[in-house]
Amino acid sequence: MRKRSVLAWGVAIVCFVVLMLVTPAIPQSQEYHDFADQREFLGIPNALNVVSNFPFLIIGVIGLILCYHGNYFKLSLQGELWGWTCFFIGVAAVAFGSTYYHLKPNDARLVWDRLPMTIAFTSIIAIFIIERIDERKGTVSILPLLLAGMISILYWRFFYDLRPYALVQFVPCIAIPLMAILLPPMYTHSAYWLWAAGFYLLAKVEEAADKPIYKWTHHIVSGHTLKHLCAAMAKLATNVENILDQV
Secondary structure, eight states: OHHHHHHHHHHHHHHHHHHHHHSOOOOOOGGGGOOSOOOOBTTBTTHHHHHTTHHHHHHHHHHHHHHHSTTTTOOOSHHHHHHHHHHHHHHHHHHHHHHHHHHSOOHHHHHHHHHHHHHHHHHHHHHHHHHHTOHHHHHHHHHHHHHHHHHHHHHHHHHOOOHHHHHHHHHHHHHHHHHHHHSOOSSSOTHHHHHHHHHHHHHHHHHHTHHHHHHHTTTSOOHHHHHHHHHHHHHHHHHHHHHHTTO
């Protein structure tokens, strides 16, 4: 089993190196900061893109409370508790990081938007490894995965290349549904993981269609604002899954 794990990591590293060698760098387009809805309300610039981050704070704080208040989620493994703690801290921090970014969108502030999201993404992968593959391997993977996510952001910021960050962001979108379908769950109600993945993929579509959605809704709401709400729903689905597992 140990040899198999080493082989898997070796293959993953080789694939990553080859990918970095054969693909061109992906710079951060400055058009990314040009959001469709830039309306100001009550002195708040980009108001809807700012206030739509509030659900992340609510979901993250509630998740942390339920983790530690009498262990409501009944997490039986120490690694699970660590993983979910990192996840909910990341979710709550998205509210602050994304708000800070949307008040004055630029590359420097975008770091603080992406950092908490990356903490949440990588924590979820570790949680899945704990629940579906091996408790020890998943627990040990928490810190390396968090570091990999942070390094991907630093690499983008200093080398102006989004490729590592793109992998960190999109690998969970593929890995989580596959593991949810193919690997036996530790808990029931695991279908909510698929709902979470679905909401997140929908959020990415809405993000890409920011300006068309703003036009289609007659300037009522933009795709980016809806992206925030759908991403929050993805996080909420994980809370629901944990709650139902205790029913």
